[in-house]
Amino acid sequence: MSWLLGHKGCSDLSKTALIISPFMNRRHHVGVLRVRRFIRWLKTGGYNIVLVRAGECDSEQVHSWGREICVSDPLGLHPDEEAPHQTKQRKEYSPVVEFASRTLFNPDPGIVWGRKVLKSQTVCAAAQKADLIISSSPPESCHVVAMRLARSSQAKLCIDMRDGWLDEPLKVSLGKSALQQRKEGRLEAQILAEAHHIFVTSEIWQEMMLARMPGLKPKLTVLTNCYPPGFCTPGPQQLRDEIVLLYTGQFRGSKYNNRPELILNPVLEMVKAHRLRLQIILHGKFTRQDLTDINLVKQSLNKYDSKLETRSPLEYDAMLRALPQAHGLLLLSATMASLPAK
Numbered sequence: 001m002s003w004l005l006g007h008k009g010c011s012d013l014s015k016t017a018l019i020i021s022p023f024m025n026r027r028h029h030v031g032v033l034r035v036r037r038f039i040r041w042l043k044t045g046g047y048n049i050v051l052v053r054a055g056e057c058d059s060e061q062v063h064s065w066g067r068e069i070c071v072s073d074p075l076g077l078h079p080d081e082e083a084p085h086q087t088k089q090r091k092e093y094s095p096v097v098e099f100a101s102r103t104l105f106n107p108d109p110g111i112v113w114g115r116k117v118l119k120s121q122t123v124c125a126a127a128q129k130a131d132l133i134i135s136s137s138p139p140e141s142c143h144v145v146a147m148r149l150a151r152s153s154q155a156k157l158c159i160d161m162r163d164g165w166l167d168e169p170l171k172v173s174l175g176k177s178a179l180q181q182r183k184e185g186r187l188e189a190q191i192l193a194e195a196h197h198i199f200v201t202s203e204i205w206q207e208m209m210l211a212r213m214p215g216l217k218p219k220l221t222v223l224t225n226c227y228p229p230g231f232c233t234p235g236p237q238q239l240r241d242e243i244v245l246l247y248t249g250q251f252r253g254s255k256y257n258n259r260p261e262l263i264l265n266p267v268l269e270m271v272k273a274h275r276l277r278l279q280i281i282l283h284g285k286f287t288r289q290d291l292t293d294i295n296l297v298k299q300s301l302n303k304y305d306s307k308l309e310t311r312s313p314l315e316y317d318a319m320l321r322a323l324p325q326a327h328g329l330l331l332l333s334a335t336m337a338s339l340p341a342k
Contacts, residue, residue, distance in 0.1 A: 017047040018130040018155070020142045022054035022073070022113055025080055028285060028313040030249075034162055034225070035136055039065050042132075050126045052145075054078035054113050060122070071120050073113045107184050108171070110141035117145050127153040136160040138170055140184070143191045156196035160223075163201075167208040168335050172256045192216055199223040204337040241277055246326035248283045248319050251290045255334060260290055263332040264297040264308075271304045278306040280330075283314045283322070 019038065023029040039049055049066025054073040061068045105111050117123050127133065127149040133156070135146035143159055150157035163170055165188045166181065173180045192198060192213065198220045200206050206222050245267065251258045264280075271278060278301070282294065291310065298308040314322060323329060 015047045015131045016126075016129050017042045017049055017132045017134060018127055018149070019049065019051045020117070020133070020135040020146045020149075021051060022078055022110060022139065022142055024051060024053040024068075025055050025070070025078055027315065030254075031136055031138070031162060033316065034160065038134060038136070038160070047132070050130070052117060052123055052126075054110075056080045058120075067126075069120075069122055069126065071113065071117050071123065074116065075109055075112050077110060077113070105141075107140040107144065107165075107187055108138075110139040111144060114141045114145040118148055123149070124152070127155065129153075130155040132156050132158060134158040134160060136162060137165070138163055140165055140188070144187065147191045147194055150194070157191075157194055158197045158199070159191060159195040160199040161201070161205070162225075163338060164205055164208065166212070167205065168337050170255050189213065195219060197221065201225055202337055208337060243276060243278050243328065244326045245278055245280045245328045245330055246283070246322065247281070247330040247332075248314060248322070249332075250284050250286065251332070252287050253285055253290075257334045258332055259334075260286075260293045261297065262334060263330055264294065267330070268297055268300055271301060271306050275304070276306065280306070280308045281326075282308070282310045283312070283319070284310075285313050286310060 017038075019035060021031070021035045023031050024035060026032065035051075039051070043049060043065050050069065051066065052069045052071060054077065055070040056076075056079060057070070057072050059070040061070075130149075130153055133146045133150045133153070135142040135158075137143055137160070146157060146159070149155070166174065166185055169175055171180075174184060196219065198209075198216060200209065200220065200222055201224055203222055206220055209220065210217055247263070251260050260282075267278070267280065270276065280301070286294070294308065294310060301308050
């Protein structure tokens with residue numbers, strides 16, 4: 001981050017960073033943690049912060065870290081969450097509808113919100129004063145918004161890729177449609193060519209990107225996910241007759257091939273082989289198909305005196321408190337390149 005914070009310690013807040021982050025009102029969205037890090041670092045480095053997010057209505061707020069501009073989302077992909085206990089669910093569509101929407105919109109349905117952002121006088125005025133414009137994906141549509149704002153304002157464009165775009169794509173359509181690959185490939189190449197700097201989360205992502213676009217090397221940096229400030233490694237838990245295993249996060253909601261059975265079936269086989277009594281707790285937002293698959297494993301575990309239960313997502317701070325209380329933690333990463341934030 002040294003190239004961003006060259007005047008670290010500046011007290012007059014002489015520079016402005018504009019961050020495009022449509023999901024920032026969704027507390028359980030993993031991308032929120034990444035963007036919070038950028039806000040913390042940039043604020044420390046003397047930047048004014050202006051964050052643009054999606055929501056249910058146009059609004060502006062001033063926070064201790066900076067200014068927040070909310071641009072209403074026509075598709076309702078990012079409903080507002082007004083209180084800690086209030087977690088609104090996105091409408092869940094059939095796989096056919098999801099596939100069609102991701103094929104029709106380039107690069108994703110979020111571009112509908114993005115077009116509205118580009119027409120917002122408030123956002124455009126903030127972009128004109130920005131020295132730096134940052135976007136963090138997925139969704140990749142936020143990079144389109146950032147690129148076009150940077151073009152019009154002459155601000156430096158910073159692209160943060162928490163996951164690959166064409167490399168190990170999250171979207172099913174990119175793996176099945178050559179036409180979609182060409183369309184999004186051209187868009188990705190255009191955005192990365194115009195970027196002043198690019199962040200990826202692992203060395204493997206970096207290697208995969210450079211294999212396709214070696215010219216990006218001078219502006220490509222690996223910025224991994226990491227422990228939050230003040231987080232310490234817990235001491236060993238005392239084992240009881242019942243062993244508690246904890247999983248926090250999503251399955252298919254995170255990546256289409258993240259199926260619950262990939263992590264639960266090995267646990268079931270371990271229970272069968274060693275006659276263990278387990279309590280498996282899954283905290284997260286699960287799709288209907290996830291729950292169907294989980295219930296199948298649950299029935300088998302019940303036969304071996306082990307329990308499996310699903311619970312609602314945990315707030316971030318609550319999750320950090322819960323992790324040390326378990327005897328073991330379950331992690332699923334159905335990818336070769338990513339280092340999951342969890």
